[in-house]
Amino acid sequence: MLIVTCIKQVPDTTQVKIDPETGTLIREGVPSIINPFDAHALEESLRLKEKYGFRVLALSMGPPSTEMTLRKALAVGADDAILLSDRAFGGADTLATSMVLAEAIRKISAQEEVALVICGKQTIDGDTAQVGPGIATRLGYSQLTSVDRVDEIDMRRKRITVRCKFEGRYEILESSLPAMVAVLREINRPRYPTVPLRIISQEAELKVWDNRSMQLSEDKIGLKGSATAVRRIFSPDREKGQILAGDEVNDPDQAARRLIEVLVSKNLISVQ
Amino acid sequence: MSSQVLLFSALFAIAVGFFLLSCYLRFSLVTIGKPDNRFNELGQRFSNMLLYAFGQKRVVTRSYLFGLNHAVFFWCFLILLIANTEFLLHGLFPASVSLSLLPDILYFTLTFIFDIVSFFALVAVLIALGRRLFVPPKYIDARTYDAFVILGLVATLMLAFFTLHGSEIALGEERAALYMPVSAFMGNFILARLPGGTLTALVTAAWWVHAVALLGFLDYLPYSKHMHILTSIPNCFFKSLEKVNTQPREEFHKGSAYGVGRVDQFRWKDLFDSFSCTECGRCNDNCPATRSGKSLNPRLVIHNIKENLLHNGRQIGKGLEPALPLIGTCREGCVTETDLWECTTCGACMEVCPVFIEHVPKIVGMRRNLVEMKSTFPGEVQSLFENMENRSNPWGIIPAERGKWVTETDVPPFEKNQTECLFYVGCTGAFDTRNKRNTLALTNIFNNAGISWGVLGKEEKCCGDSLRRLGNEYVFEQMAKENAALFQDLGVKKIVTQCPHCYNTLKNDYRQFGLNLDVSHYSEFILDLIKAGKIKLKASAGLGRVVYHDSCYLGRYNGVYDQPRELIKLSSGHTPLEMERHRQRSFCCGAGGGHMWMEENADTRINMERVRQALQQKPDTICVCCPYCVTMIEDGLTDLKVTDNIAVLDLSEVIQRALV
Numbered sequence: 019m020l021i022v023t024c025i026k027q028v029p030d031t032t033q034v035k036i037d038p039e040t041g042t043l044i045r046e047g048v049p050s051i052i053n054p055f056d057a058h059a060l061e062e063s064l065r066l067k068e069k070y071g072f073r074v075l076a077l078s079m080g081p082p083s084t085e086m087t088l089r090k091a092l093a094v095g096a097d098d099a100i101l102l103s104d105r106a107f108g109g110a111d112t113l114a115t116s117m118v119l120a121e122a123i124r125k126i127s128a129q130e131e132v133a134l135v136i137c138g139k140q141t142i143d144g145d146t147a148q149v150g151p152g153i154a155t156r157l158g159y160s161q162l163t164s165v166d167r168v169d170e171i172d173m174r175r176k177r178i179t180v181r182c183k184f185e186g187r188y189e190i191l192e193s194s195l196p197a198m199v200a201v202l203r204e205i206n207r208p209r210y211p212t213v214p215l216r217i218i219s220q221e222a223e224l225k226v227w228d229n230r231s232m233q234l235s236e237d238k239i240g241l242k243g244s245a246t247a248v249r250r251i252f253s254p255d256r257e258k259g260q261i262l263a264g265d266e267v268n269d270p271d272q273a274a275r276r277l278i279e280v281l282v283s284k285n286l287i288s289v290q
Numbered sequence: 291m292s293s294q295v296l297l298f299s300a301l302f303a304i305a306v307g308f309f310l311l312s313c314y315l316r317f318s319l320v321t322i323g324k325p326d327n328r329f330n331e332l333g334q335r336f337s338n339m340l341l342y343a344f345g346q347k348r349v350v351t352r353s354y355l356f357g358l359n360h361a362v363f364f365w366c367f368l369i370l371l372i373a374n375t376e377f378l379l380h381g382l383f384p385a386s387v388s389l390s391l392l393p394d395i396l397y398f399t400l401t402f403i404f405d406i407v408s409f410f411a412l413v414a415v416l417i418a419l420g421r422r423l424f425v426p427p428k429y430i431d432a433r434t435y436d437a438f439v440i441l442g443l444v445a446t447l448m449l450a451f452f453t454l455h456g457s458e459i460a461l462g463e464e465r466a467a468l469y470m471p472v473s474a475f476m477g478n479f480i481l482a483r484l485p486g487g488t489l490t491a492l493v494t495a496a497w498w499v500h501a502v503a504l505l506g507f508l509d510y511l512p513y514s515k516h517m518h519i520l521t522s523i524p525n526c527f528f529k530s531l532e533k534v535n536t537q538p539r540e541e542f543h544k545g546s547a548y549g550v551g552r553v554d555q556f557r558w559k560d561l562f563d564s565f566s567c568t569e570c571g572r573c574n575d576n577c578p579a580t581r582s583g584k585s586l587n588p589r590l591v592i593h594n595i596k597e598n599l600l601h602n603g604r605q606i607g608k609g610l611e612p613a614l615p616l617i618g619t620c621r622e623g624c625v626t627e628t629d630l631w632e633c634t635t636c637g638a639c640m641e642v643c644p645v646f647i648e649h650v651p652k653i654v655g656m657r658r659n660l661v662e663m664k665s666t667f668p669g670e671v672q673s674l675f676e677n678m679e680n681r682s683n684p685w686g687i688i689p690a691e692r693g694k695w696v697t698e699t700d701v702p703p704f705e706k707n708q709t710e711c712l713f714y715v716g717c718t719g720a721f722d723t724r725n726k727r728n729t730l731a732l733t734n735i736f737n738n739a740g741i742s743w744g745v746l747g748k749e750e751k752c753c754g755d756s757l758r759r760l761g762n763e764y765v766f767e768q769m770a771k772e773n774a775a776l777f778q779d780l781g782v783k784k785i786v787t788q789c790p791h792c793y794n795t796l797k798n799d800y801r802q803f804g805l806n807l808d809v810s811h812y813s814e815f816i817l818d819l820i821k822a823g824k825i826k827l828k829a830s831a832g833l834g835r836v837v838y839h840d841s842c843y844l845g846r847y848n849g850v851y852d853q854p855r856e857l858i859k860l861s862s863g864h865t866p867l868e869m870e871r872h873r874q875r876s877f878c879c880g881a882g883g884g885h886m887w888m889e890e891n892a893d894t895r896i897n898m899e900r901v902r903q904a905l906q907q908k909p910d911t912i913c914v915c916c917p918y919c920v921t922m923i924e925d926g927l928t929d930l931k932v933t934d935n936i937a938v939l940d941l942s943e944v945i946q947r948a949l950v
Contacts, residue, residue: 030680032688033688033690049680051680207669207672209665210661210665210667210672210675210676211665212662212663212664212665213542213548213662213663213764214544214545214546214547214548214662214663216764217542217543217544218544221544
């Protein structure tokens with residue numbers, strides 16, 4: 019039984035700047051990292067592996083450099099990794115991305131039974147939270163989103179119980195397997211890789227699937243298969259910030275009083 | 291052959307056989323350790339052995355005057371070794387081996403020496419016994435069974451010696467009676483009134499008591515802490531010829547194990563160290579963790595390694611899995627994880643150990659195992675590890691921000707083939723608001739000197755010190771290699787650092803990566819500039835009473851004690867005040883060994899303890915030489931709610947004030 023963990027390699031957005039001329043992201047020289055939400059998805063997969071004996075497969079769609087991120091997944095304990103990489107997949111929005119990922123999972127499940135697809139809730143570069151549900155819909159899996167705890171998997175009855183965290187309430191949901199689980203960051207704390215696994219992961223053979231092996235219609239993937247397009251990216255203009263300095267900032271009472279004065283003077287709050 | 295000789299020969303054979311077997315069984319365990327070349331530079335090694343073992347140089351120190359009693363013991367023991375060898379041989383071959391067969395002058399001289407020395411030994415035993423019973427120091431586990439057995443045995447030996455010779459003198463059978471003052475006193479004043487028959491019986495009884503005690507002592511040795519009698523002299527011979535200020539590299543191959551998770555993963559010298567511990571407790575007396583109430587006890591770490599070796603060594607030698615884990619639960623023979631993480635790697639333990647046990651590399655070795663093999667460490671360390679690996683600084687700040695301070699002042703960039711000296715700023719100096727003040731002070735000083743210097747700005751990377759001390763050797767190695775490539779690429783040859791941790795890492799750790807840089811700490815560098823006439827200082831007033839705190843990585847790790855003091859004197863006009871613990875015995879600020887980035891129990895913080903020590907000197911200024919120390923001492927003053935206006939200044943700021 020397999021858990022497929024979907025991972026995206028993203029630019030470290032805290033280091034990304036927007037080109038004001040072209041309205042696009044300046045990605046040069048910006049290091050790539052594993053999407054932080056996906057690190058939690060991977061950790062949850064590994065914990066379920068340790069508890070129930072699943073195998074964990076890390077799956078990613080991206081340029082060849084994504085290999086580095088998949089090796090990191092192997093270094094923390096994923097058993098296998100597949101990279102979906104083809105120029106034809108490039109420029110995909112969430113619709114086309116979930117299409118490719120779903121088809122890959124369908125292909126994988128022909129070899130080995132897939133019990134769960136675990137995704138991070140969203141990526142830090144796209145922030146859509148659509149790819150996980152998109153995969154589930156295409157595969158006909160039940161979808162469990164905003165999960166902050168996996169309570170139990172009943173292997174015999176093939177059922178999973180999770181807790182979902184929504185604004186102001188929790189929901190305990192039970193579903194049949196296979197299912198797609200999209201996790202929140204608070205679900206766990208990702209582990210730190212051991213050196214022996216790191217070394218093995220450096221030398222491990224990665225499977226790379228391109229569209230020749232996937233055989234997907236070019237209309238359904240990549241830029242062509244995307245229903246949305248980015249028109250412009252921009253940072254909203256904002257007034258220059260102000261630092262309140264002076265001796266009183268070390269005293270909480272005085273600091274608060276000073277802050278209130280400033281906020282009132284700017285008409286941001288009012289005192290009755 | 292008389293029955294007495296026969297009986298003694300049998301006893302001798304059994305006792306010596308048992309002793310040799312015990313030694314073989316114990317010392318052969320050391321060979322399961324990993325290789326470590328401690329046989330080079332034999333001349334230097336012999337002189338170390340003479341100075342530290344025979345000269346007892348580290349046993350008797352100003353802080354440990356009681357060590358004098360040990361020195362007396364040691365020398366009495368060596369001299370009486372001759373007497374006791376004669377005693378045993380005489381017992382085996384009464385007719386052919388005896389001191390009394392020597393010419394009078396030699397015989398009288400030797401008997402005189404032995405008599406006096408035995409008396410000294412007896413007095414030393416009584417002093418040691420009195421100390422353990424009535425004034426036991428806190429750092430010694432004073433009233434142990436082991437200590438009393440040995441002191442009892444030595445006392446028995448000496449008393450038997452005097453009874454034996456005293457009785458012979460009383461019987462008029464000793465021709466050297468005039469030259470044996472103590473035995474003669476015993477014979478003439480205490481035993482003289484006894485009838486002849488009793489005296490003869492006493493001679494025989496004392497001889498047998500002496501013989502049995504001596505052989506018993508021999509057999510007991512390998513099973514007690516007094517094994518150090520056999521091991522401490524070679525341990526001084528095998529001591530590291532350089533300061534122990536780095537840890538060995540690891541080789542990362544597929545299928546290997548990393549760090550020390552089993553006792554056979556130590557180097558053989560580490561195992562020999564564990565057999566050399568005398569349980570004197572001086573490491574504990576100087577350990578900042580122990581003294582601030584943590585569970586770490588460096589003496590017990592060494593003791594537990596020994597117990598683990600004794601417990602598992604034979605099994606491991608046979609290729610079997612060890613029964614007792616090395617790192618684990620709180621029981622004899624195991625070192626707990628908590629203890630390992632509490633070490634600040636300040637090196638105070640190694641500095642005072644009379645027999646040069648190397649505690650820190652052992653602790654770091656075990657940390658490596660936890661980090662690299664098991665991925666277990668205090669939770670807060672994980673973000674440090676990730677930040678260092680991904681962003682080359684402890685906080686995870688965007689690397690581009692590292693060069694931000696450069697834009698705030700007049701700093702030349704380091705240019706290949708043009709700039710002579712690289713100022714390696716370090717993470718705290720580049721990112722931390724408080725410590726940027728030191729960086730700016732140094733910038734002023736270097737500009738003032740009119741020398742060729744420059745910085746790497748945002749191209750600079752972290753040196754990786756905290757990772758190495760915390761046992762994350764794998765990532766440290768990546769960072770060291772990156773830095774080595776960067777320095778080689780830019781043709782960097784001369785580096786001055788702000789932080790003693792960068793200093794030690796670039797100077798000592800990076801040598802293992804093929805870098806032989808001329809690295810100096812700014813205190814050395816600036817003093818040289820002053821001596822060369824490039825910087826002029828005018829002593830400025832206003833610092834008041836200045837107390838200086840030695841940074842561990844500058845002082846103990848690299849022997850830089852005088853330069854900062856000299857610079858304070860030149861800058862303030864006064865020699866700085868000294869805390870009780872200073873120079874070699876300085877007390878850690880609490881930030882070393884990765885602790886800058888770790889949590890510490892609020893009740894027992896090391897920095898608060900150090901600040902208390904500083905306050906005893908009633909200072910107006912606490913001058914430090916390390917960005918970590920700046921933070922820790924400032925926080926300590928805040929935590930102790932010290933309301934007096936005490937300034938914490940980095941030495942660079944003190945010098946800057948005095949620039950002409």
